[in-house]
Amino acid sequence: MKIAWCITGAGHLLKESFEVFRTIKKGVRDLAHETSNLKPKTSQERELKITIFISNAGVEVLRMYGIFDKLKEISNGDYMEEIFTEPEQGSSSPKAGRFSLKKYDAVVVSPATSNTVAKIAYGIADSLVTNVVSLAMKACIPVYIVPTDGSPGKVSSEMPYSIDRDKCKGCDDCEPRDRCEKGAIYGAPIPQIDLLRCDGCGLCRELCPYDAINGGVVEIKAREIDIRNVERLKKMEGIIILERPEYFFFFYKKEKLC
Ligand SMILES: Cc1cc2nc3c(=O)[nH]c(=O)nc-3n(C[C@H](O)[C@H](O)[C@H](O)COP(=O)(O)O)c2cc1C
Numbered sequence: 030m031k032i033a034w035c036i037t038g039a040g041h042l043l044k045e046s047f048e049v050f051r052t053i054k055k056g057v058r059d060l061a062h063e064t065s066n067l068k069p070k071t072s073q074e075r076e077l078k079i080t081i082f083i084s085n086a087g088v089e090v091l092r093m094y095g096i097f098d099k100l101k102e103i104s105n106g107d108y109m110e111e112i113f114t115e116p117e118q119g120s121s122s123p124k125a126g127r128f129s130l131k132k133y134d135a136v137v138v139s140p141a142t143s144n145t146v147a148k149i150a151y152g153i154a155d156s157l158v159t160n161v162v163s164l165a166m167k168a169c170i171p172v173y174i175v176p177t178d179g180s181p182g183k184v185s186s187e188m189p190y191s192i193d194r195d196k197c198k199g200c201d202d203c204e205p206r207d208r209c210e211k212g213a214i215y216g217a218p219i220p221q222i223d224l225l226r227c228d229g230c231g232l233c234r235e236l237c238p239y240d241a242i243n244g245g246v247v248e249i250k251a252r253e254i255d256i257r258n259v260e261r262l263k264k265m266e267g268i269i270i271l272e273r274p275e276y277f278f279f280f281y282k283k284e285k286l287c
Pocket residue numbers: 036037038039040041084085086087090093141142143144145156177178186189
């Protein structure tokens with residue numbers, strides 16, 4: 030089975046999406062190891078390949094949450110197990126041509142930002158992920174989408190690291206600032222975090238004696254327009270909307286769409 034996993038710039042459901050694909054990959058690897066004496070040539074590990082396609086915002090947000098470097102656990106760089114980003118794929122996304130050649134069984138966009146959802150809903154294909162979806166649909170490959178803003182009501186979402194200005198004491202010798210390997214913490218007396226430099230390693234959080242650095246959880250309410258766009262996607266042939274990334278394996282069916 031060959032899956033294209035597309036990641037967009039969403040913090041909501043990002044860790045959950047990562048855990049799903051890591052678990053799938055690890056589960057299949059363990060199974061392959063157990064059965065390797067019996068069937069080395071047809072191990073399921075060889076069967077499951079996951080290629081990762083990441084939007085520009087996706088790269089930034091993955092770093093902020095400390096996940097970017099861990100993606101290698103899922104896609105090791107071999108053929109059909111690469112990690113593709115927008116800068117290397119230019120404006121025309123040549124690797125998305127693999128979908129026209131029907132090299133994948135399914136596409137999963139998880140998490141899908143409201144920006145990417147809106148583009149797909151209106152047929153726009155001007156980025157790596159929207160190109161993947163467009164070409165997959167044209168090749169009748171099923172596209173599973175996990176939107177971050179798909180239903181009314183509030184959802185809780187974990188934030189990247191920030192400095193709690195009520196707790197920060199503005200120390201002259203601020204260890205989190207001075208020891209951050211990425212130089213992502215700057216300013217005085219109360220410093221700030223430059224999230225585009227942060228790689229979510231969490232060292233600063235451990236170093237602050239006043240517990241002033243945290244991710245924290247916020248509540249977010251989806252906009253009506255985003256919910257409408259998700260409804261629009263539900264009506265599109267070949268697109269399956271999932272509320273959570275974990276549902277992918279319950280819903281996945283090997284089927285020929287056209
Ligand atoms: C920390 C962080 C978390 C974000 N989480 C979300 C999210 O959950 N859902 C969303 O629609 N946009 C979210 N965004 C905003 C998107 O990254 C932004 O709209 C971006 O342009 C989306 O581009 P893309 O769809 O090409 O990935 C987040 C941004 C940041 C910095």
